[in-house]
Amino acid sequence: MTEGKLLDPQPGSRPDARGDSQLHCDLLVVGGGINGAGIARDAAGRGLRVILCDKDDLGAHTSSASSKLIHGGLRYLEHREFGLVRKALQERETLLRIAPHIMRPLRFVMPHLPGHAGQRPAWLIRAGLFLYDRLAPREFLPGSEAVDLVNHRAGGSLKPSFTRGFVYSDGWVDDARLVVLNALDAHERGAQVFTHTRCTAFERHPAHWMATLVQANRDGDGATTRRVKARCLVNAAGPWAGRVAHVALGSAPKRRLRLVKGSHIVVPRLFDHSYAYIFQHADGRIVFAMPYEGAFTLIGTTDVEFQGDPDEVGIAATETAYLCELANSYFRRPIAPSDVVWSYSGVRPLLEDEAASAAAATRDYLLGHDTAAAPMLSVFGGKITTYRKLAEQAVDWIGPALGRPAPAWTAGAVLPGGDLFGGAPDSRSVLEFDRWLVALQRRHGWLPPGLAQRWARAYGTRIDALLAGARRIEDLGEEVAPGLYAAELHYLMRHEWARCAADILWRRSKLGLHLPPGCADELDAWIAGRRSPHHCVALGEPA
Structure with a gap:
């Protein structure tokens, strides 16, 4: 022993x-x-x-500090990790099918300007995208293509010098x-x-x-x-x-294990369309800029060797400056560290493979x-x-x-709430989510559109359990914070192990980005007043 x-x-x-x-x-x-x-x-x-x-x-x-992507890892092709990319590409489409409410396809724009710092040659990008499209079956995501950014919707947010680029598919997830x-x-x-x-x-x-x-x-x-x-x-x-x-x-x-810190910043929205961007940097890294929570843009990630306590991880000023500098080399609208409304960092436990840099580690x-x-x-x-x-x-x-x-x-097998059009995973659910949402809104016309959309994305078909027979907005109980009703809080505490404001505002949702200061304290006080003495034990028991 x-x-x-x-x-x-x-x-x-x-x-x-x-x-x-x-x-x-x-x-x-x-x-x-x-x-x-x-x-x-x-x-x-x-x-x-x-x-x-x-x-x-x-x-x-x-697991809640990722780049929010379901992707094959285009840049891993540079390190000849073909097996990993193939496995990830296969999983990409499987996951999009089994969780169509918390995942969605996402098109990425890669601006390309010969001579710009960090740019791979166009022929290398074309070859990489050719492999990316073909390493695994791709049944419903569109393939890659070269685009004219002067006339493409995503080009208007970029500096005028970026006139050409490439577009390819991956997926987004609420991690x-x-x-x-x-x-x-x-x-x-x-x-x-x-x-x-x-x-x-x-x-x-x-x-x-x-x-x-x-x-x-x-x-x-x-x-x-x-x-x-x-x-x-x-x-x-x-x-x-x-x-x-x-x-x-x-x-x-x-x-x-090789511990590597990845940090992201969130700034007010830099573009008004559904595309994401993938940017190349002079140091060889790539960084994503993605639509986030409607009103924001998410930018990341960094790769920094980490030696500290993973419980105490946080973004460094140098990382914030790095991400702002990279974004400013591409976007027309400049950003500064003072524009950052939120940031988060996570420590990735990578296998030690003696790679020269954290970015190159498997x-x-x-x-x-x-x-x-x-x-x-x-x-x-x-x-x-x-x-x-x-x-x-x-x-x-x-x-x-x-x-x-x-x-x-x-x-x-779909994940809870993912059975939008039946129990078996299929591409219809992820491709026709908006149609399912419209039907949901017809059934519950009294729900405010923004709330219906947020709940549909978070809970899928489990929204019926959350509503529990409600027929009007008053049936949802107290509005503890703007757009956050007692019915949802009770659901999260009873079924999803939520026990404090941070669990609800930053993991079960991202309402923390949208609510005024002080809401977290008020929510914690509300939760404290409604705890049952047996609730903590009961959550561990099978339903």
């Missing part, structure tokens, strides 16, 4: 309020980011008993909601999900793991302690994966298997686009290791 400790139990911790001395499961997943949530969903759908825990909110770190929906599907298939819950100790036995889970109580008064007996441990702790592996196994993992993943005693699987690296395939491959190994093999299933 090996034993390790991550943190001392929190002061005031107490046994599970239900009196259970021990929880039993086939699979304990540590880490509630996209990979952990994806593995929990896949495993629960194959009949395994699953417990998923995270020390913070679901997707609170790297934080992708995590929540995977956890929700896992929960509805029998998994128990515990947020704000630390694994404070691991003990490894020949046929099982023992873990101690300490969950911070919602009222801040002490904590609830649970003991878990699991047949297999999954380490999906993202930037903390190396640390968890070291503690659980008593030695450093064989593969090292975005592929590795699944580490350890069967010296009770099995353990560690996830190293990865990108949000390939999370479903990663999870599938993880459970393909876990099932047989536990004597419970079962066929893969997630490629053919």
